[in-house]
Amino acid sequence: MKYICQVCGYVYDGGEEAPFDSLPESWKCPLCGAPKGEFKPQEAAPPAGTEGKAQLEGELGPFTAGQLAALCSSLGRGCEKQYKAEEAGFFRELAAWFTAAAPPAEEASAESLAESLRRDVADYPALRAAADAAGDRGAARICVWGEKVTRMLSSLLDRYLREGEAMLEGQEIWACSTCGFVWIGEAPPELCPVCKVPAWKFEKAEGGVKA
C-alpha cells in the first residue's frame, strides 16, 4: 500500500520489499522531514471528523492587538508587492507597535502551545468544509497550505517535548517566508516542500525572538 505525507504530498511506495509498516518509527519524510506519523494510506477515506464542526464560534467584533499586528504586516506585504514602499513602511511600523502591544499569554507554556496547535490541525477540515460550502475559493486555498504548515509545526513541537534540546543540537531552524513551513537542518531546502519557493525565501530562526 502507498502512503502519502500529509505535509508535502510525498508518496512512499516501498513495494513488497520495504512496506511502510517496516520503516522504523524514527523514519522521516525525505522531502519535508515530517515524522512517520504524519503519513496516511494514499487511498484512505477522508479522516473522521471532516464533517464535524470546527471548535470555533464565528466572531465579528473589534480586532485584538494581535489581529491588528498580523493585519498590518499582511497589508504591508500587499503594498510591497505593488511596489508602494512608503505605505509598506507605514504598515510595518504599525504592525511592530501592535506586536509589542499584544498582551502576553500569562500561563503560556510549550505544552499549552502544543495543545493549541493540535486543536488547529483538527479544526482545519471543518474550516475547509465551511469554505467549500460557501463556494469561497480563497478561504479553501489558505486551508490547504495552512493545514500543512501547522501540521509540521505541531509535530515539531510535540517532538521537542519528547526529545528536548537534543533534537536541535547542531541544527538550524528555518521558516519559509512565504507559507511559514518550518524546516530543521544545516541549510534550508532547495525548494519549500509546501509552497515551492526557492531556498533564499527561507529565514533562519535566531535564538532571540524577532519583533
Next chain:
Amino acid sequence: MKKLAVRNLRLCTKDCLCLYVCPTGATDTENSVIDPAKCVGCGVCAEACPSGAISLIPLEMPPQQPKTEEIKGLLRAFARRRTEEEAAARRIGRASEKEGLRKLMAAAAMSTRLVTEDVLREAGFMLPQCPEVREILEKLADEPPAPDFPEETLWRLLGKLPMPGGSGEKKEISYRCGVCGLVFPLTEGETPECPVCGAKGDKLLPLENA
C-alpha cells in the same frame, strides 16, 4: 485602466532596453525603481525587456472577492487563536534560556504570523487600498489605542491610501499620436500631449476603448 510599470530587481539582467524605449525617461533612475511620476503606463518597456523583469500593475484595483459573514466570522475567530499562539511563542522564547527552544519558538512565531496573515487576507482584507481597511484605520485614528500609539504614521498612511470613490472615478482615455504612432493612456481632464514627440491638439486621436 491606467497602469504603472514596475521592475523586479531579482529578474533584471541590466540589458537596459527599457532605457532605449521609455518615451518619458521614467526607467532612468539610479535606484532601479521606475519613476511613477514619469511613467505613463504605455508598456513599451515591459515588451522590450528580454528578461521579463518589468510588469504593469493597475493603479486602480478591482473590488475584493465577496465574502459571507459566516466565513468572515470563522476566519477571524481562527485568526485570533493563531495570534494568541504567536504571542505565546514569543513569550516562551523570551522566558527560556535553552537555545533550541528559543529558536523553535522564533520559528513558531514567524510561521504562525504568516498563516494568520493569510487567514485575515481571506477574511476580507486582501487589498491595502480597499474600503474595509480604510474603515479600520479611520477608527484607530479616531480612537488611538494608547498614548504611545504612532498616530502620525497612521495619518501619513491614510493620506497615501486612495479615498473610496475619489480620483479613481475618472475615466481613462487612450490616444493615438498622429505624428509618431504611439498609443498612450490619459486620465479624463488631463491635457493630451504625446509623451514621445510632443504632438498636441488635433494630431492626437482619442481611441474608442474596446
